[in-house]
Amino acid sequence: MLDLLGLEHRFSGQSAGAQPALDIASLTITPGRLTVIRGPSGSGKTTLLYVLSGLIKPSAGQVRWSGLDIAALGETERDRWRRRNAGFVFQSFNLMEELNPLGNVTLAAYFSAWTDRTVRKRAIALLERFGIANEPRRVDTYSQGEQQRVALARALVFDPPILFADEPTASLDAGNSIQLCDDFKRLASEGRAIVAVSHDPLLIAAADSVVALDHGRIGDGKTLS
């Protein structure tokens, strides 16, 4: 369970009197569910995602995972926590274009404690699972949908309990978006907590929970189901 309590976040340079970028009394992300955070541009969706994933340390409040307050950790500890517990999928895939799919999926092995062989074995299995033929060619020669599935395989290589996704379907056509929604549902059904920021009605419709964010606050103070 990922619990957020009394969260407040202000950007550097923001005055104390100004409205914080995030002001959330409580939020619970439940494992085994696909949670979508939606809201207009500038509502703080991505900031919330980064706070939940430990990329940003909030100005105040707690982000608890299995009793551990991530927000209280130092930068290096948050990096380590993220490596063990979180995977990331981005809108523009953010793959290393000059590497092939397998090179991209195994990339994180270079700064983890996992052995190359274990990571490689798991990477090959994940690529097969998502239907990516690992050929010795640059990943940017693959289709958009394939690239996003490579990014998904990369996010899952350490088998993290939480998967964060920032507008994951924004660069995909309808067919690939539907396939990604199905992948997310299946991954959630395996017990993972999937947290996605999205405007996409397809993804919102597929979500188990929707968090509506507006001006850094959860709409009506509720998590919608």
Add this chain to the structure above:
Amino acid sequence: MNPFPVVLSLLNRNRLTLAFFVMLITFAVGLGIAITTQERAVRQGSARAADKFDLVVGSPGSPFDLVLASVFARPAAMGLVDGDTLVRLMAEESVNFAAPIAFGDSANGFPIMGTTAQFVGHLSGELSEGRMFAAPAEAVLGANVPMRLGERLYAAHDGFDLAEMLHEDTVEVVGRMTRTHSAWDNVVVVPVEQVWINHGLPSGHAEGEDRIGPPFLAEALPGVPAVVVKPATVPAAYGLRNAYRTDRTQAIFPAEILVQLYALLGDARAIMSFLALATQILVVAAILSGVVIILQLYRSRFAILRALGATSGYIFLVAWSYVTLLILIGALLGLALGAGASWAVSGYLEAQSGIAIPVTIGWPEIQLILMLIGAGAILALLPAIAIYRQPMVDCLR
């Protein structure tokens, strides 16, 4: 933590630009290496070329001219040592041999040096082919002179191979010296009597006597520009040098004169080395500015790595390794280029002068490379720290 797969991936991304950066470092380092190795090689080569010239006696004048004429076979207008002095020198008990050297002519562009068979044997040891000259009209070639045994050559006044400047008599090539790695590899050696006879001077022997080599007859000696002396012992060498430093003769140790020359050249070398090092540092600094810009383009890459769980320390290591690797590759290629260029220059100089210019990569070059890599590794901390301190989340989209 292994930064290299990520570093190699980033290097692969801007191959052409980075190849250009590496090339600049390579040329800057190569220049420095070529200067230091070539200067040392020239010094060692010229010193080695003077090894067999223990003491040279000439008429008073420039000692540098005397060294150039005798050791480096570069004839110059010089006064002559008279016949009495030559005979006296040859008769000295502390002298193993004293060989007159006469010059002024050339054949096919190669200087003709007149001397004794004993001195040719001293320089060359066994001949590589043929036999030693035994008559005034015979010649032995230096190892590099492109003529064949049995060929006949005309001596011409130095620098003029025109028909009207040729001496009438021809000389037959009868032997070739073993390579000496000195300027004498580019010389046609004839009996000293040949030079005298060609110029209408007495032959050093009694009239009608047709032999060559010592003993010479003092009153029939026309005088010589230089006499190479092989003293029997080191104390004898100093004794002879003092005895023949008179108002009529000068006696020099060529090695000593070369040391004076190197002292003069040393200042020039220090300036050139400094300029080379300054150039390298400027090039590295300029390249670092370029690398900083390139690393800024990689910010989103670093941000992704952070999102995937890489620590900021890992990002720092990647950025530092990236810059250091560029400098390391450039420095090592520069070492190879500098050594290669120096070898090429040595080959050219050796072909021109006959003097072996032995290029070696020594401690000064290793030191230069280590200093550059060390300075580069320290300077590489700057872009690495800049990347380390930058917030990454802005680039995650």
